[in-house]
Amino acid sequence: MSNNEDYDKLSPAEREARDKADRAREAAEQAALPYKWTQQLGDVDITVPVPKGTRGRDLNVVIQKKKLSVGLKGKEPIMAGELCKDIKVEDSTWTLEDQETVLVHLEKLNQQQWWENVLTHHPKLDTTKIQPENSKLGDLDGETRAMVEKMMFDNQQKQMGKPTSDELKKMEALKKFQEAHPELDFSQAKIS
Template sequence: GMEKFDGVLMEVAGQCGGIQPLLDVFFSFLYRKTDFFVVMEPGTEAKMGFADGVAEQLVLKVFHTYKKHADSTRSKLKKQPQQQQPPQPQQQQPPQQLQLSPPPPAATASVGAATASGTRAETPNEAGTGEGGMASEQSGVAAAPVAAPSTEPPASQSRIKEIQDVYNGGKTSKYTWEQTLHDVTLQVPVPAGTRARDVVCVITKTKLSLKIRGHEEALIDTCYPCDARNGQEIWEKVRADECTWSLEQSSAGPQVSVYLEKEREAWWKSALHGDNEIDTTQVDSSRSMYEYDGETQGAIRKIMFDQDQKRKGLPTSDELKNEDLLRQAWDAEGSPFKGTPFDPSKVNFNAGGGSDMPLPGMMPPPDGPSQ
């Protein structure tokens, strides 16, 4: 698995001396050597990079995946008897390489994960001692009593308008959503002052439920959409084990971000059954270059290289190849240019890739190819 890269990454981490510099190095590499930060413009010939906002979603997806693993490990250690010391994680690198920058305030974002059965690994009781509230407990904040039920709407519908445009998704009165071919992300505004321990998020294979303690009405409690475009009803499903949620602060206020990994690759008309639908024929269905096979990637890179060379007034890949062949034949035995400085302008290549002047190794002999 991933462990095979540990040796290389340990060396890089040791030279960086910290997490922040290590991240800078990694994203610098993505910027300089890949198309990760290339924003795909509609109508371009080369399908490189990502549509605006997709690269950021990929980073968040990976972050939530490993945050879920970390939360699960922490939860298991917390459940061990207090008299039993939890096993110390093996340190595979010097402590200074693990030095973190000062952590953000605990209230900024708290993450909960979906368990194998689909429910988030949260409270074994209603006292707020589960995973969602763990960040508050570790910060020394005592659990507050559950507030009395409120008839006030859990989130202002007007806040939906303040959320930026979505990618391949839409907006409803309760949430915004966006999607790729592989996953769906919902952003659900919640009341100010909401803590992670107040969030009850249950993610199953077929249904999503989201409720705030102290509020009678659930924000979300419905199934995923039904695809009936091909004459048969197919109810969409998710991989519950890979789904997560997090409580985050946005410019519009607190919101619960729910990440759903689709069980099958498909474009959803809506995030949840019965909500406003979008026209899936209008979604951006472009793919990242890295989803193609090696041969196709090579062809795409060649096109991009040639376009860049033309913009700079430099030779294309085919022209460079011809020049390399010409250089090899320039001083070959029988060449009319042998012993003279290399000057490709003396040879004009015709449209078929041949040369107006024969050179050894580049043109067949006058009497035709050898038998």
């Protein structure tokens, strides 16, 4: 039996408890990594601590379409491996901040997709549980924002086994029609 089937059988309280446990496990796995990372739909920002006093010339940073490596010259990289998704190399950058932190900015090639992890061999996040920052929704034009909010609402409704906004609209229209035509029998009606 898959995790999803198990999950569907849980009560809302049990789902919340499992989600909380999953989030805590994910947070612990991410905290154990030698870097921190955040993402928006369009980009990923990675913070890699390095010894205080590090200079740019001491660093060896390689950013490729599908690979990333950050480390000190002559030493094992702090992080290195295959990126989980392709990036736009020409729009991706790195900088050294306060001689103790390497900031890597990766521009995603597919800007409509959440990343599960940065490097493929590192622990994954459950991308279905990502809540986009509301401030970013505010950057969208009205039509796009409405579409994104509808998709987020529909996604949440589906996860809870509730009707999507389109299904709710159909149910509402049918209800109005039934009220306008009490003489018709709708007991066998199916909404598709």
